[in-house]
Amino acid sequence: xxxxxxxxxxxxxxxxxxxxxxxxxxxxxxxxxxxxxxxxxxxxxxxxxxxxxxxxxxxxxxxxxxxxxxxxxxxxxxxxxxxxxxxxxxxxxxxxxxxxxxxxxxxxxxxxxxxxxxxxxxxxxxxxxxx
Amino acid sequence: xxxxxxxxxxxxxxxxxxxxxxxxxxxxxxxxxxxxxxxxxxxxxxxxxxxxxxxxxxxxxxxxxxxxxxxxxxxxxxxxxxxxxxxxxxxxxxxxxxxxxxxxxxxxxxxxxxxxxxxxxxxxxxxxxxxxxxxxxxxxxxxxxxxxxxxxxxxxxxxxxxxxxxxxxxxxxxxxxxxxxxxxxxxxxxxxxxxxxxxxxxxxxxxxxxxxxxxxxxxxxxxxxxxxxxxxxxxxxxxxxxxxxxxxxxxxxxxxxxxxxxxxxxxxxxxxxxxxxxxxxxxxxxxxxxxxxxxxxxxxxxxxxxxxxxxxxxxxxxxxxxxxxxxxxxxxxxxxxxxxxxxxxxxxxxxxxxxxxxxxxxxxxxxxxxxxxxxxxxxxxxxxxxxxxxxxxxxxxxxxxxxxxxxxxxxxxxxxxxxxxxxxxxxxxxxxxxxxxxxxxxxxxxxxxxxxxxxxxxxxxxxxxxxxxxxxxxxxxxxxxxxxxxxxxxxxxxxxxxxxxxxxxxxxxxxxxxxxxxxxxxxxxxxxxxxxxxxxxxxxxxxxxxxxxxxxxxxxxxxxxxxxxxxxxxxxxx
Numbered sequence: 028x029x030x031x032x033x034x035x036x037x038x039x040x041x042x043x044x045x046x047x048x049x050x051x052x053x054x055x056x057x058x059x060x061x062x063x064x065x066x067x068x069x070x071x072x073x074x075x076x077x078x079x080x081x082x083x084x085x086x087x088x089x090x091x092x093x094x095x096x097x098x099x100x101x102x103x104x105x106x107x108x109x110x111x112x113x114x115x116x117x118x119x120x121x122x123x124x125x126x127x128x129x130x131x132x133x134x135x136x137x138x139x140x141x142x143x144x145x146x147x148x149x150x151x152x153x154x155x156x157x158x
Numbered sequence: 159x160x161x162x163x164x165x166x167x168x169x170x171x172x173x174x175x176x177x178x179x180x181x182x183x184x185x186x187x188x189x190x191x192x193x194x195x196x197x198x199x200x201x202x203x204x205x206x207x208x209x210x211x212x213x214x215x216x217x218x219x220x221x222x223x224x225x226x227x228x229x230x231x232x233x234x235x236x237x238x239x240x241x242x243x244x245x246x247x248x249x250x251x252x253x254x255x256x257x258x259x260x261x262x263x264x265x266x267x268x269x270x271x272x273x274x275x276x277x278x279x280x281x282x283x284x285x286x287x288x289x290x291x292x293x294x295x296x297x298x299x300x301x302x303x304x305x306x307x308x309x310x311x312x313x314x315x316x317x318x319x320x321x322x323x324x325x326x327x328x329x330x331x332x333x334x335x336x337x338x339x340x341x342x343x344x345x346x347x348x349x350x351x352x353x354x355x356x357x358x359x360x361x362x363x364x365x366x367x368x369x370x371x372x373x374x375x376x377x378x379x380x381x382x383x384x385x386x387x388x389x390x391x392x393x394x395x396x397x398x399x400x401x402x403x404x405x406x407x408x409x410x411x412x413x414x415x416x417x418x419x420x421x422x423x424x425x426x427x428x429x430x431x432x433x434x435x436x437x438x439x440x441x442x443x444x445x446x447x448x449x450x451x452x453x454x455x456x457x458x459x460x461x462x463x464x465x466x467x468x469x470x471x472x473x474x475x476x477x478x479x480x481x482x483x484x485x486x487x488x489x490x491x492x493x494x495x496x497x498x499x500x501x502x503x504x505x506x507x508x509x510x511x512x513x514x515x516x517x518x519x520x521x522x523x524x525x526x527x528x529x530x531x532x533x534x535x536x537x538x539x540x541x542x543x544x545x546x547x548x549x550x551x552x553x554x555x556x557x558x559x560x561x562x563x564x565x566x567x568x569x570x571x572x573x574x575x576x577x578x579x580x581x582x583x584x585x586x587x588x589x590x591x592x593x594x595x596x597x598x599x600x601x602x603x604x605x606x607x608x609x610x611x612x613x614x615x616x617x618x619x620x621x622x623x624x625x626x627x628x629x630x631x632x633x634x635x636x637x638x639x640x641x642x643x644x645x646x647x648x649x650x651x652x653x654x655x656x657x658x659x660x661x662x663x664x665x666x667x668x669x670x671x672x673x674x675x676x677x678x679x680x681x682x683x684x685x686x687x688x689x690x691x692x693x694x695x696x697x698x699x700x701x702x703x704x705x706x707x708x709x710x711x712x713x714x715x716x717x718x719x720x721x722x723x724x725x726x727x728x729x730x731x732x
Contacts, residue, residue: 069457084465132276136332138269149256
C-alpha cells in the first residue's frame with residue numbers, strides 16, 4: 028500500500044544547495060531536508076516521529092512550480108537589483124566592514140556570494156507585496 | 159629564490175598543457191593549491207610544488223575564533239537599527255527581523271572561508287617569491303580573500319574562467335562572473351568581453367584568449383561518432399544523445415526557475431528519444447560536477463532513473479568525470495544553459511541548448527548561432543529527431559559553426575593555452591617592472607623598556623602564525639612618552655600596533671590571543687591596556703586615529719584611551 032508522502036511546504040537554499048521544508052504526514056512536524064542536487068532521490072526521516080519518506084525529482088519540480096515564484100524578466104531583474112542593493116547597503120555599515128576586514132583585506136565581496144541566497148526569499152516577498 | 163606562479167582552481171586534466179606553458183621551460187616554479195595535476199606536471203619536467211598545506215584548517219583556533227567572533231558581534235542589539243535600514247525595500251517593512259536569526263551562521267561561514275584564503279596567501283607570500291596568481295575561480299569567499307591578499311602585496315592575478323557566462327542584463331550578481339575581480343580576465347571570446355562591458359566592468363582588463371581546457375576538443379572530432387562508439391564498446395550503429403545535467407546556483411533570482419525546470423527538461427529529452435525513428439538512440443547522462451558533491455552521485459542517478467522509468471526508457475548510461483570522450487561519441491549533445499554546447503560544437507557535434515528561462519536576458523546563444531535552442535521541454539522533444547537525422551538541420555549547424563566559435567571561444571586552433579600563458583607572463587613581467595609592495599605585517603610590536611631583538615626571538619617561537627614586525631620605541635629619554643609613541647605608530651606598518659613592556663610577565667600565546675581579540679572588535683579604537691604598573695601591553699588600531707585619540711601615562715603603565723562610543727562602553731577612560 029502506498030504510503031503518504033511528506034508535503035513540501037517551502038524551499039530554502041544556500042549558494043550550492045537547495046533545501047525543502049517538509050511537513051510530516053504522520054505527526055505534522057516540519058523539518059528541513061538539504062539536497063546536494065534537486066534531481067536526486069532523498070530519503071528524509073521525520074526527526075519528531077521517525078517517519079521515513081522518499082522524495083523524488085518530479086515531486087520537487089512540482090512543488091517548485093507551486094511554491095516558488097515564476098517571474099517575468101523585468102521582475103526577475105528587479106529582484107536581482109534589490110538583493111544587490113541590500114548587499115551593498117549592508118556591507119557599507121561600518122561595523123560590518125570591520126568584521127569583514129582581516130589583516131587589511133576585505134572579505135566582503137566574497138561574503139556576498141553566500142549572502143545572496145539568504146536574502147533572495149525576502150526579496151521575492153518584498154516584490155510580491157509591491158505587485 | 160625562484161619566481162613562482164600560484165595556480166588554483168585549475169585542476170582538470172585538460173589544464174596540463176597550460177601548466178606546462180606557464181612554467182615556460184623551468185623559468186617559473188608553479189605552486190599548486192590542488193594536488194590533482196602535480197604528478198603529471200612534474201613528469202613533464204615542470205618545477206611544481208603542492209602547497210595545499212598552506213591552507214589553515216577551518217577548525218583551527220584562529221579561523222574558528224574569527225568566525226565565531228564575527229557571528230557574535232552581529233548579534234549586538236545596537237546594530238539592529240542599521241541593519242533594519244539596510245534591508246528595507248523602498249518604503250515597505252524591513253526584511254531584517256526575518257533575516258536576523260540566520261546571519262550569525264552565514265557570517266561565520268563566510269569569514270571562515272575568507273580568513274582561510276587570506277591566511278593561505280600570507281603563508282605563500284612569506285615562503286615563496288610569488289609573482290602571479292592564475293586562478294579558475296574568483297568569486298568564492300576563499301578565492302576573493304586569497305586574491306585580495308595577493309593584490310595588497312602587489313601580486314597580480316589572472317582569472318581563467320571555466321566557461322562562457324550568460325548576460326545578467328547589467329545587474330552585477332555575485333555568482334555569475336558578471337564582475338571582474340582579478341587583475342585580468344582571460345575571456346573565452348568577444349561575447350564574454352561584451353557581457354563584461356554591458357555590466358559596466360573595465361574591459362581593458364579583459365584579454366580574449368579562448369578556453370585552455372578546450373584546446374584538445376577539435377582534434378576529438380576527427381573520428382566519426384560511430385567509430386568512437388565502436389572503440390568504446392558501444393553500438394556504433396545506434397546514434398547517441400549525450401544529456402549534460404545542470405545544477406542550481408542560488409545566487410540569482412532565476413534559481414527557482416531552474417529548480418522547477420530540471421525534471422521537465424529531462425522528461426522532454428526522454429519523450430524526444432521515444433519519438434525518434436530509425437535505430438533507437440542511446441542515451442548517456444553526464445552529471446555536472448557541482449551536482450555530485452557531498453556523495454550525491456548514486457542517489458542522483460536514482461533520481462534520473464525514476465524519470466526514465468516513468469517515460470518507459472531504459473538502457474541509459476550515467477557517467478561522471480570528463481565529458482570529452484562522450485562528446486566525441488555523441489551525435490547530439492543536450493545541455494541546460496551550459497558552455498557544454500560550445501564544447502560539443504568544438505568537437506563537431508550538434509549542440510542543443512535549453513535556456514531554462516526562455517528570455518533574451520538569460521539566453522546565452524542567439525537564434526543565429528550554430529547552437530540549436532529549445533525554449534521548452536516540448537520544444538526539446540520535438541527537436542531531437544531533426545537534430546539527429548535531418549540533413550538540413552545538421553547542414554545549418556555546420557555552416558554556422560565557424561562564426562559561432564569565433565564569437566564565443568575565439569578560435570578552434572588549440573592554442574588557447576599558449577595565449578593564456580602569454581597573457582600571464584606579460585602580466586607578471588609588468589608587475590616586476592614596478593617594485594612589489596611587500597605584504598605588510600598584521601601587527602607591529604613596539605618595544606619600550608627592553609631589547610627589541612630579545613622580543614623578536616621570543617615572538618618567533620611563541621607566535622609564528624601571527625605576521626608581525628618588532629620596532630623599538632625610539633627617541634630621547636626626556637622626550638614625552640606620547641610623542642615617542644606617536645612616532646612609532648607613524649613608522650609601524652601593521653594593522654595593529656602593540657606597545658610592549660618586555661619586563662612584564664606574559665602568558666604563552668599572548669600575541670595571538672590579543673590579535674584574535676582585536677580582529678573582531680567593532681568600533682573599538684583601543685583595547686587591552688589598563689591603568690596600573692606592569693600592565694605589559696596595549697594595542698591600538700592604526701586606522702582609527704592613533705595616536706591623536708590616545709593619552710599615555712608612563713608612570714602608570716600603558717594607558718590606552720579612546721573617544722569612540724564603543725571604547726567608552728568597554729570602560730576605557732581618557
